[in-house]
Amino acid sequence: MNDTPDAPRLYHFAAAFGAGGLLSLMVLFNGTLAAYGSLFFASWVPHLTGSVAALALLIWLRPRRAATVRPPLWTYLGGVSGALTVMLTSATMNTALALSGTIALGLAGQVLFSLFADIRGLFGLPQKMPGPRDYLSLALITSGSLIIIFFGGAS
């Protein structure tokens, strides 16, 4: 039995799938901003309103700190990586790669990095060896995504 509290549960599964839905909304909202304003603006606004919203949620919910020891300073730098992503995709979207190529290659980069990160337990997160089921699932989801990206649009 693999029934420890740490075992992946259906609600983890549902939460991750739902987060993907939120991402679609973000792409729609931020993409609409980019249609009217600059690409910087389309990334600056959600970061600004997001900072305010997150601060309000922190004050309201007061989540318990998991550890009393301060984490290393580099753990605060995840936002730099995220902001760089926006600039890179904005740059490549307007080349011959277009939006579909940018999304497909970004997807590949994300999948390869996350596998490597799990296998090595990068940045102090738990190490996790992917099994045959994980690779099969990855192949199915990736191929389905590529079909939607390259053939799902207007024909």
Place this chain on the structure above:
Amino acid sequence: MIGFAALAMLAGVLVGLSRQINGRLALSTSAMESSFWNHLIGLIFITLAAMAFGGLFAGEPAASPWWAYLGGPVGVIFIAAGSWLIARIGAAQTAMLIIAGQMISGVVLDIILGAPGNPLARSIGVALILAGMWVTRPTRNRD
């Protein structure tokens, strides 16, 4: 062209890198606090970059519809969810399920918004993604 392809792939790597770092921060603090720092540090970084390159308020940003400004609060929940999940189900499964959710909801949004598309390709794509999710679903007696 190969250079741009490498950049597009690097963008995906940075998405994973960001989630990994935020996930580590959440282990010491909380998922919501990691989302807050992700947004604040990102805001400072973009502000500096926009000051260096200029053009932050170019175009007609005031003309965009009000709902386009809702991306920020949605992003707060998205980043917090990623930080919470990555330590629990791993980076690969978090990434795959988020991609699955994004693709399927993207197809649904396209249909609602009336974007033209190929129904056959959309159906095959969604079916493959659902099959992939079925294969990796959590069950009590696995492993």
